[in-house]
Amino acid sequence: MITSVLVANRGEIACRVFRTCGELGIRTVAVYSDADANALHTRVADAAVRLPGAAPSDTYLRGDLIVKAALASGANAVHPGYGFLSENADFARAVLDAGLVWIGPPPEAIEAMASKTRAKELMGLAPLGEVADTDLPVLVKAAAGGGGRGMRVVRRLEELAPALESARTEAASAFGDGEVFVEPYVENGRHVEVQILADTHGTVWALGTRDCSLQRRHQKVIEEAPAPGLAPELADSLHDMAVHAARAVDYVGAGTVEFLVAGDKAHFLEMNTRLQVEHPVTEAVFGLDLVAEQLRIAEGRALPDEPPHARGHAIEARLYAEDPAHDWAPQTGTLHRFAVPDGVRLDTGFTDGDDIGVHYDPMLAKLVAHAPTRAEAIRKLAGALDRATLHGPPTNRDLLVRSLRHEEFTTARMDTGFYDRHLPTLTAPTPDPHAPLAAALADTHGRSRFGGWRNVPSQPQTKRYALAGEEIEVRYRHTRAGGLEADGVRVVHADARLVVLEADGVRRTFEVARYGDEIHVNTTRLTALPRFPDPTAQHAQGSLLAPMPGTVVRVADGLTEGAAVQAGQPLLWLEAMKMEHKVLAPSTGTLSALHVVPGQQVTVGSLLAVVRET
Template identity: 40%
Template structure:
């Protein structure tokens, strides 16, 4: 069952960070060599060091992991028979799957036709309806702002405007009344264009107290399709998951069976193969299909702990033509919970905090798993996702899992960047979470969670400048024809190998040349300005939007700190700003 897969000798992992390491470890257990790829700023990254071979991606794109031609060039140069895309980047890109096939390389994932069918959320709704899967009431196709307003008038508010080509909370806006439709449509469509290259949006009824429950499915090329239980992903910020668990505290055995059967029917309807996740909203005893993610999920370890199945190894086996190593009678044992440790400051609205990690100590012990690529000296880069680590715990029941999670969070130490660890500790203390009676609006219903973190933070710097790591002996990293090699130099008469030095990265913090005063609005993050909402001479009130800055795949609204008049605007859309850079000067009312 866990033997080697002779069909593949070498697999290229077209991703980075913890998921790249996760795939490479699965390859090693299967006796398959792994190939890492990296950009110019990741020559010494953990996934690069772990792989059997590593190549710099021959791309000039800002995000080289998106360069299909360059990735396939590396795959051919390395002699890889297959590519595993991980999640994110190109994992749900039908064009990438087709390009792999055309190059004679196996794409470890579903067929491109299935990716395309489920990747367009409007088309996916139609497929689901044809397969008898219940869907949230919504538009029959794409809508403009007027169409969204008409749907709201007909069905009532709130409504959700959603990217047709998207997922992961991108291109998603909730509209509570007719006056918000135009701005929400503009924001959702613009974000969809930036993330997915497609501004198309559709509209659905917005359920106001649902659980977000998803079913893990697996299919092979021999006609077998199996559901492996559900995960509850209802604790979210900005429609993006923070805590996931299995089984769901809200689902009974009969509902679990119906959800599983529905998910299997949908997978069969699109000729699915490999690992996939069918996502539902569950409210008042009913569940509705919202989307299918045609890849391995960030939260897949939750299912692995309750089933005992290595989902990534199963992906590789299925892609190599093997039948599933299990059937529909897989027992679900105990309870598993995953929390995402992100480089974000929950005391400041989950503001991203890129920078260098100076201290990293992961928890351990029975029932504790940590998936991460972090280490002391590791740099959280602003152009990528903010994920530092995934902490997953298992217990014989939910109470034991929660107790173990609290212990593990207390052991987890990350310094140099602000993280979501304090947030997870605070959530554990909320009775509705411990009782399992929460929904997707948990943070809205419990403002005391973030208010308490903000109060505790006080005036202390939430993202202090990291200290330089201690000096260590050097190693040289060289590239020959794009392939990475480590070169270690041994001092004369010293047979000990030099330890690998960690990269010294200068702080990303910089500000304007003049010290900021009360009237200066400065950037709390490093990122790219997406839009500017004010002009010189405008009057603003405290909390009014000044600009939107994208950092680490998140849009961050920067608001006026006080009432006043805008005397200068220092940024424009498309401009990159550093932490501390002045964005605008706002003369406070009453200032002399």
């Protein structure tokens, strides 16, 4: 019997495994890096063991330290979660050799399938050899790991060499393995996968299909089950191939077989020998707890001959602290307030007051809606996201809501090129025109020392805010009766937290929260600006500022001060939250200054370089 589980992971998946363990009466143990000393998964576990350092290579990728932590804490089983060491056969062996229960597939199955190159060979496929113009486009892909890291689309032959170098660097940082391979890239296909569950007695379940086509940087954003619009024959074929893959390696536990579907044809991509991020949609449709099933299988229990019947439809959205309009740049800071309406499932590793740091993936949470029909599930999830309270750094919330309500998605005509086609319209600013006024009125009430009746109306008051990249000036005035008024808008009520405005006969309520210069009005985020700009905050024209905190991992070859550069040319690369981000030349001209070197840590707004425009 499993009595105590150490989760060799962090964040949302650690909390999710702990939740099931708690329901089953199993003791829980967390491991944490220095950056995660106060993280939610560290706080909710029954015990926690420190892994000194912050980088994954020093902490969550150190299998030797994790096994020691399990033994020291009295855990008798290890759950790997997803990512990090979840598909590392050597780690699985180390856990078993230490006399612990491994809640995952046999090491031999991991070895056979965790490397995408070996998995393709097992399925009778092979990656491309030497690439020619006729093979383009191709996808450079990390052999180990997943989550979109170590992947690059190459459309021109001259882009192949730098793409290979960049993918190797990113894969080595994220997974400790820099092996990459090249495969054909199918434009505008659908990403469809099959959840499998296998016991030690020869039973293998194929638990329906999932569609994960909405992706950014090859990382899934919205997932659903079942995959809509698949012909029954195609779905049956996918099930058969998934079961065949599992039986071919004597698989045990939960796993996922992924395919790229184009028309009525399916191309095998890989088998993930672990629990997937999107497993909750399958749980909702089949009424299962996949983590509980993993635990039972690890204890040697048998599955029933047939899985339960599917019911309804489920959709999951991944909420990220990132700015989709600016190259999906990850965002950091304090998550002041995070609340989601009832009626949807919330899996998260954050709560009010937690810090969003730079070291790990920027996913804040997963929201899952289940309903009798797909249309109802879409409406339910979009509504919950729209009404969620998110006070903190910018997120992709608006993008998720617009994606769910987009005609291509509601009619199930989406594919992996969805964001390539629609990102500009999905991220176009649509700020609430009355949000700045509500912020100004709430601020006035919260800070004013005076009030009451006035003999003469006051002169107009002004406040300045940054909203959606623009500067907004708000004007309002005090009335003789001690109230407030603004042109075209009647102020029904105003205090420091609640403002009610009426315009054109329509009354609206605004909830206002302020954290320093950061102001949230319903779902709109503003920044209060000083009355007079600080002249010392100005930078020279052409200055390139760090869009996020991170590490400079490399500078473009041959780039030195005085070099000629072209607009859009990559000048340097920042690594933040396990992803590489290009910093591009803003214009054609000359690099007049370079202020950083590889390995240097930078903060938001740090001056990286200056380009003097020709």
